[in-house]
Amino acid sequence: MGILQSIRPAIAAASLFALGVTASSVSLAPARAETVDVTKDSWWLTPYKASKPWTIGVSYTDTSISYIAALQKAVQAKAKEMGVKIIEVDAKNDTNVELANVESLLQQHIDLLLLEGASLKASVASIEAANNAKVPVVHFNILAEGGEYVTFVGSNQIDSGNEMGKEIVKLYKQAGKPKLKGIYMRGIAGYITDEIRNKGVKDTLKEAGLADKIEWTEQYADFSRAKAQSVAESILAKSQDYDFVIANGDDMILGALGAVKAAGLLGKVLLYTSVDGLPETLDAIKAGEIVSTIFQNPEGQGEGGIMLAAMYLDGDKSLPKQILIPFVPTDKSNVADIMKIANRVYGK
Amino acid sequence: MTERMRVSEIFREYGIYVVLALLVLGFSIVAPSFASVTNFILILLQVSVMGILSIGMLFVILSRGIDLSVGSILAISGIFAGLLAKQEFTFVNAVLAFGVPILLGLLCGMFNGALVAWVRLPALIVTLGTMYAYRGFIVWYHVNPIYQLQPWFRVLGQEKIGPIPIPVIILLAVTLVASVVLNRTRFGRYVYAVGGNEDAARASGINVKLVKLGVYSISGFFCGLAGLVFTSRLGAAQSISGMGFELVAIASVVVGGASLFGGRGTVGKTLVGALIMQVVQSGLVMLDVPSPIQQATLGFIIIIAVAVDLFAQTRRSNAKLSVAIHEFFSGQ
Numbered sequence: 001m002g003i004l005q006s007i008r009p010a011i012a013a014a015s016l017f018a019l020g021v022t023a024s025s026v027s028l029a030p031a032r033a034e035t036v037d038v039t040k041d042s043w044w045l046t047p048y049k050a051s052k053p054w055t056i057g058v059s060y061t062d063t064s065i066s067y068i069a070a071l072q073k074a075v076q077a078k079a080k081e082m083g084v085k086i087i088e089v090d091a092k093n094d095t096n097v098e099l100a101n102v103e104s105l106l107q108q109h110i111d112l113l114l115l116e117g118a119s120l121k122a123s124v125a126s127i128e129a130a131n132n133a134k135v136p137v138v139h140f141n142i143l144a145e146g147g148e149y150v151t152f153v154g155s156n157q158i159d160s161g162n163e164m165g166k167e168i169v170k171l172y173k174q175a176g177k178p179k180l181k182g183i184y185m186r187g188i189a190g191y192i193t194d195e196i197r198n199k200g201v202k203d204t205l206k207e208a209g210l211a212d213k214i215e216w217t218e219q220y221a222d223f224s225r226a227k228a229q230s231v232a233e234s235i236l237a238k239s240q241d242y243d244f245v246i247a248n249g250d251d252m253i254l255g256a257l258g259a260v261k262a263a264g265l266l267g268k269v270l271l272y273t274s275v276d277g278l279p280e281t282l283d284a285i286k287a288g289e290i291v292s293t294i295f296q297n298p299e300g301q302g303e304g305g306i307m308l309a310a311m312y313l314d315g316d317k318s319l320p321k322q323i324l325i326p327f328v329p330t331d332k333s334n335v336a337d338i339m340k341i342a343n344r345v346y347g348k
Numbered sequence: 349m350t351e352r353m354r355v356s357e358i359f360r361e362y363g364i365y366v367v368l369a370l371l372v373l374g375f376s377i378v379a380p381s382f383a384s385v386t387n388f389i390l391i392l393l394q395v396s397v398m399g400i401l402s403i404g405m406l407f408v409i410l411s412r413g414i415d416l417s418v419g420s421i422l423a424i425s426g427i428f429a430g431l432l433a434k435q436e437f438t439f440v441n442a443v444l445a446f447g448v449p450i451l452l453g454l455l456c457g458m459f460n461g462a463l464v465a466w467v468r469l470p471a472l473i474v475t476l477g478t479m480y481a482y483r484g485f486i487v488w489y490h491v492n493p494i495y496q497l498q499p500w501f502r503v504l505g506q507e508k509i510g511p512i513p514i515p516v517i518i519l520l521a522v523t524l525v526a527s528v529v530l531n532r533t534r535f536g537r538y539v540y541a542v543g544g545n546e547d548a549a550r551a552s553g554i555n556v557k558l559v560k561l562g563v564y565s566i567s568g569f570f571c572g573l574a575g576l577v578f579t580s581r582l583g584a585a586q587s588i589s590g591m592g593f594e595l596v597a598i599a600s601v602v603v604g605g606a607s608l609f610g611g612r613g614t615v616g617k618t619l620v621g622a623l624i625m626q627v628v629q630s631g632l633v634m635l636d637v638p639s640p641i642q643q644a645t646l647g648f649i650i651i652i653a654v655a656v657d658l659f660a661q662t663r664r665s666n667a668k669l670s671v672a673i674h675e676f677f678s679g680q
Contacts, residue, residue, distance in 0.1 A: 064483075064588050069491040189640050220639035226582055226589065230394050234633040237390050238381045251586075254495075258583060262506070280495040280584065346492055 033316035036307075038323050044304035050082045051314045056306065057105035057135075058086050058114045059126070061142070062093045067276045067298055070345040071116070071141060074302025082310050095122035102126040106133045112309050113137045117144035120192050136312060140305030143322075150312050153304045153323045157193065160294040161200015163329045164246055164274040167292050168201070169208045171244060171270065183235055184218040185228050185247035185256055194220075197248045197274045217242075221252045228255030236263045244270040250281040250293060257289055277330055279342050285335045292331040295338050299345045300325035363656060364605055364620050371624060375631035382634055389511065395626040396515035397422075397578045399619055401593060402600035403526045404570030406618045407563040409601050410530075412543040412610025413464060413471035415567045418574075418597055419590030420482035421456045425449035425575025427486050430494030430585025433501035445501055449579075450572035456482060457568015461561035479594065487587045495584040505580030515577045519619075522570065527615040539563060543610025599646075600625055603653040624649065 030049040037043060056079070063069050072088065079086045087105060091098035098118045105113065106129060113130045115137055117123030127147030130137050139152040172180055184201075187194030205211050217235055221228035228247065236242070236259055245260065247253035253273035260269050270291050273281060277295030284290040304325060312319060330338045359366075376383035401418050408415045432445035456478070463474040507514055530536035538559045541549040550556050579585045604621025606613025628649060632642045 064487040064491060066492050189638070217636060218638075219633060219636075222639075225584065225586065226578065229582065230629075231633055233390055233394065234630045237384075237387045237630075238379065238634045254584065255582070258581075278493070280493060283496070 033311040033314040036311060036316075038304075038308070038320065042300070044078070044300055044307055046307075048078075048082050048307055048310065050084045050310040054084045054111045054310060054313045055109070056084055056086050056112050056114055056309050056313075057102070057108070057110035058088045058306070059098060059101055059105070059116060060088065060090050061116050061118045063090045064092075066278060066346065067296070068116070070298035070347075071302040073347065074299045074345055075114070075306045078303040078306045082307065084306070084310050086306070091118040093118055095119045095125070098123060099126050099129065102129050106130065106135060110135060111313055112150075114305055114309050115139055115144075116141045118142075120145050138305060138309045138312065141301050151308055151319045151321055151323060153308055153325065154301055155296055155325050155327050157196045158200045159327050160275045160296065161197035161248075162204045163200075163294045163327060164197070164272055164292075165201040165204025165208075167272050167329075168205060168214065168244070168246065169210060172208075172210055172213060175243060177243070179213055179215055180243045181215045181241060182217070183232065183242055183245040183256070184216050185231070185245065185249075185252040186218055186220045187223045187248045187252070189220050191223075194223075194248050201246070201274070221247075221255065223249050223251055225251040225255040228252035229258045230255075232256040232259035233262070236260070236265070240265060240269075242269050244272065246272045246274070248274050250276050250278045253290060253293075254280060254284070257284060261289075275327075277328075277338060277342060279339070279346050282330070282335050282339045282342055285330065285332060286339075288332065292329060295328040295330045295342070297325050297328070297341065299341060302345075360657075364603075364617050364624075364653070367653065367656075368620050368624050368627065371627050371631070375627065375634070379631065379634045382631055385511075387630075389513065389516070391623070391626055391630050392516045392519070393513045393581075394630065395622050396513075396519040397574045397581070398593070398596055398600060398626070399519045399622045400522050400570050400574040400577065401597040402604075402618050402622045403522055403615055404567035404574075405594075405597040406526070406601050406604075406606060406613055406615060407530075407539060407566045408471070409598070409606050409608060410539050410543045410610060410613055411560060411563045412546070413560065413563060414475060414598070414608075415457075415460065415564065416472070416475040416594045417456065417460060417478040417482055418567065418571045419593035420479050420486070421453050421568055421571035422575040422578060422590035422593060423587055424456060424482055424486045425453045425572040426579040426585040426589050427490050427494065427587055428452055429501070429576050429579045430497060431490070433497040433579070433585075434494065435498065437498060437500040442500065446504070446576060449576050450569060453572020453575060454565055454569045457565045457571065458561065460568065461564030464564060465557040465560040483587075483591075490587055493584050493586045497580070497583055497585075502580055502583055505577055506583070515581060518573070518577060522573070523615055523619055530615060535559070535562060540611055543612075545611075596625065597622075599650050603650055605653075605657045621653070624653070 030047045036046055058075055060068050060072055063072050087108060087110060089101035089105060091101060095118050102113065113135055115126065123144035124146035127137055127144060131148050137149040139149055141154045143152040143154060186198065205214060219231045221231050240263060245256045247256060250273050253271055257271055260266055266289060272291050273293045275294050275296050277293050281290060281293045285293065308319060328338060405415055405418065429445060429449040432448060435441040460475055460478055463469050464471050504514055509517060530539065538554050541554055542556050542559045546556060578589065600622035601613065601618050602608060603624055604617040606618060625646060628646060629642060632645065
């Protein structure tokens with residue numbers, strides 16, 4: 001784990017480089033299942049043809065979220081390239097809907113279920129339904145805690161919090177003040193994506209011995225831009241004496257940015273976010289309004305997920321249980337490279 | 349007795365204003381930075397979108413209807429505003445960017461109204477259906493956020509005239525116009541009449557169908573306007589915007605003393621209802637109260653506000669009721 005984490009930024013940097021160079025030069029003959037090395041950087045960009053037109057059921061958490069929409073776009077593109085049929089369903093963030101969707105997919109005799117679990121615990125019902133029907137399951141983006149599955153392709157969620165924590169450690173060392181005051185825009189109370197990022201941030205600060213050097217004002221803003229703007233406005237109306245704002249999601253930092261700008265504090269109060277690397281955030285990083293975000297790669301997760309599903313059906317039974325698509329800490333120094341991927345997957 | 353009656357009468361009439369004043373006073377004492385002119389202006393700015401939506405909702409509720417589709421209409425208006433607000437500034441582009449979203453809101457509202465009035469479906473079902481349908485359409489049409497809106501468009505939501513932000517001015521204008529429509533026009537009286545007793549209204553020659561079409565159209569129109577303000581203030585448009593707004597708007601109307609059974613409620617009190625919700629939210633944020641507790645507090649405020657109002661409303665009818673019960677049991 002420790003080693004993995006320390007080499008991850010290096011992998012990330014290398015994968016970025018590889019995108020521009022190797023991705024375009026490997027488009028010769030499609031690879032075969034056993035020749036794809038899933039530990040290689042940007043392996044999901046390897047051209048691949050399925051041996052049969054498999055039917056794969058794909059279940060998403062909520063396609064009205066930009067990130068999930070980008071994930072879906074990546075799945076569709078890769079499925080077309082590989083020559084497999086996909087039947088897609090949307091759980092709308094509701095595990096009951098998810099289970100009903102999965103049952104209906106199983107009725108349609110899918111060869112494999114590619115699942116983005118809507119809940120860590122409650123999605124187990126969907127996985128077990130597939131297990132009982134003897135349909136293999138591949139997880140992507142989110143790994144639910146139960147049932148049998150072939151492999152998981154996604155990112156280690158706590159890393160994005162750790163990376164944001166490191167940014168605050170860096171800021172503390174540069175600021176040269178005994179204490180820093182920060183605003184923390186949390187997501188939705190009780191959501192795993194909120195709690196795990198919070199844990200990442202706080203653990204990283206604790207490890208650096210800074211747990212008591214940061215004075216927090218924390219508020220949940222429901223991952224919503226409008227709510228974050230309104231909450232940040234009220235906090236800044238009370239006191240403008242803050243050094244930084246962090247958020248557990250891009251939408252919230254963009255809302256906070258609106259409030260910081262309106263209060264005339266841009267440049268004085270620094271902004272950081274833990275995930276996702278949406279095009280608007282990247283533009284704001286380029287413009288120097290936001291310091292950093294952590295890019296989560298929907299292309300790697302989406303194309304990788306459907307590609308692993310096809311590889312498994314094609315007979316590759318030696319897949320590792322977990323295949324990580326690294327987060328990429330993104331600031332002014334590498335934002336141009338990240339923007340290329342983001343523009344590709346988020347479209348216009 | 350008459351003295352008492354007068355007190356309860358005054359309480360019934362102005363109680364909601366007293367509640368707002370007490371809340372402001374309370375927060376000002378426990379959080380001194382709450383009591384500043386800039387913060388009061390900020391709260392008005394923060395309530396602007398919900399205030400506009402709530403006033404539209406009031407028209408519908410007065411007619412004994414309900415509109416659950418307001419958040420979805422706001423998102424449709426917002427996305428089209430966003431798309432049109434990326435164009436260079438010309439007169440035509442400005443008219444389109446400010447006009448089309450409002451027009452779309454109006455059309456969505458008219459569609460609701462037509463279904464309620466002519467197909468005679470329950471408003472709850474119609475607007476529940478269009479809440480999903482409108483939302484589904486706009487998420488399908490444009491799932492990615494639209495940003496980098498032109499500065500000329502952002503003026504509407506982000507600039508001030510003197511010390512007053514433009515959204516606040518829009519909200520005050522909406523309040524004024526809606527009051528005039530409800531209090532000084534024949535249509536306004538018809539809205540109250542239809543909500544009070546639909547059969548009686550019909551019998552007295554009111555075109556109930558047109559009135560219903562009217563109230564949903566007005567709600568849609570205000571959703572379109574609110575979508576414009578929302579998008580301009582945020583500087584970006586998202587197809588997921590406005591989810592859950594319908595319930596906050598209904599709560600504002602109800603906290604403002606309107607009856608969900610139609611026929612009773614005023615524009616001023618609706619605005620006060622929306623302000624109460626916002627004051628509580630802003631105040632609790634300033635006091636560092638976690639958001640789940642804020643939510644719980646808002647929930648109780650809705651219940652208490654309605655209970656207090658109901659108590660004031662039914663004092664006299666209670667008196668009548670007890671007389672009736674007494675008469676019944678004493679065999680008179």
